[in-house]
Amino acid sequence: MPTNRQVLIRSLPEGSLAAENYELVTLEAPNPAAGEVLCRTLAISIDAGSRAGLQGSASYAGAPTTGIVMNGTVVARVEESEDDAVPLGSIVTCGAGWQDYSVQPAADLTVLSDEVDPIHYLGLLGGTGMTAYFGLLDITDPQPGETVMVSAAAGAVGHLVGQIARIKGCRVVGVAGDDEKCRRLVDELKFDAAVNYKNAGFRNELKEVTPNGVDVYFDNTGGMVLGSALFRMNLNGRISCCGVVSQYDTSTPEPGPKGVPGLLVNKRLKMEGFLVFDYADRYPAAREEMIGWMNDGSLVPWIDEVVGLENAPTAFVDLLAGGNVGKRVVRVSA
Template identity: 45%
Template sequence: MTQRKNRQFLLVSRPVGMPADENFELREAAVPELEDGQVLVRTLYLSVDPYMRGRMSDAKSYVEPFALGEVLQGGVVGEIVESKNERWKAGDVVVGLLGWQEYSVSNGRGLLKIDPSVAPITTALHVVGMTGLTAYFGLLDIGKPQEGETVVVSGAAGAVGTVVGQIAKIKGCRVVGIAGDDEKCAYLTEELGFDAAINYKTADLNAALKESCPNGVDVYFDNVGGDITEAVMRRINFQARIPICGQISQYNLEKPDLGPRIVFTQLLKSSALAKGFIVNDYAKQHKEGMQQLAQWVMEGKIKYRENIVDGLENVVEAFLGLFRGDNIGKQLVKVADL
């Protein structure tokens, strides 16, 4: 067999502040021969997600930093093209944590088989995959929304936020989304059924929250942090719950910026709970979550939008776009056709 060429993105330096092209290098390498137990996965779609910024730094965090000079990793939907592992065969479509490259070698652990007849294969990277599960467990296990309560979600038009809001609607809540432009806000209220959406870049956030949350805030699903979070925290109710899923406003700062010290004060005044989490905290329940999410998608109760950029060479640009708020719904990179 002829040696396959493999284009791949490496992290070559750690970003300070906003990542830039110079932190990444696209190189061409040979695809290695498989050893016993391994499979070769041809990348079809790559997922880019804000949490990856954390792995580019070497500060202590919940996920191990990417190593310098190594291929970057992320969610991948791919096709198995060679297998020396009896559990997998060529032609299987799988999702897993693999490389930012055209071909990845895997021992098969952590790969999940996708049934393309159930839902489009890309959804395994978001609404019935990691971001959907993140929304599902953070909202239901930490947020515990009750019928008639008010749920506010920041980063509402992103891959996690859109699912959070729709699950909260399924649970009978009033749902208010905060997003960064009018197109996103219109999408939330007109297509996804949010009760209200606030463009934080143009609205008076405090006044808009007061108007859209007349009964206060029972659950605040936080993707962003910073002054948006402080504004919502001023309106939380007694025994409110705050799942902390992301703090995207902070990820590209060289050091944390300053804000009023109200977060713990507000938790204290309201006997409220805040909890950080990542989707892996719920690894044992992922299967249950995926089944529920897939059912809601098939029933039309959860809708989604994908923003797909073509070509492995554009993955860095797609990643950086997350911090500019370019995407509505899930940002993906298409690397090859099935």
């Protein structure tokens, strides 16, 4: 049997997450039984939302536990199969978590098409891309000519949201945490503007780049950036609440923005949270549209690859500090 490295949750973080909250162990890879397959992990999706699962209180990511393999979606190759429906060599996605090998029930697996690089099933075509697609289009219904603002704009979800909004004919303004990210959003992804929320003049800069206000705000962060967006929103604006990355990596979250609910009333705003799993039956059609945009060059997916399973903890800690540009994945094997 091959050896299997696993990254376990050693302890729950108090304050910020650290690589020391994880430990790497090595054991024998498991054997698939009838109806199961052995999956070799090719790459792991690193998601800010997973941080919520490490909080002391339960969240949508479930109650936290130690001593288990860190959770995560992966793309994998089938290396042993005890089920004819999923032959050897198939490429699949599954929730294997942070390890080299896992045994999966064949019935739970979808064999991926080989028309696109499988890595995109962790980004554009995975939960990340579906989140951008439905969270923007279904929750906010952006119209041509409207201004769409997105926070964590260089992140896995944000860089797709901005591009989808641009494809829909909107003016797109991104907010990110460093000047180089802002430059790349404008130069490489054709955002109309991008501003750095860490600048002292952020609120004024945001005002300058949204001369007609903001009709749609896609919120990945909560906190101060949400508060600033509320002041720029136009009448009948829509806010899609996707996540709270500014608040995940702490034991002492900020209070909510002052404009809630006063500005919601004055401006007739709608704020709506969503979870992408609710749209699962519409993923196939969304993926088809996303592949079309990627193939014609109107949508550029950024993949931010870190090599080596042993580096997954630092890759995650760095992501929470805003170190990623686009979709961060950990490459485990070729």
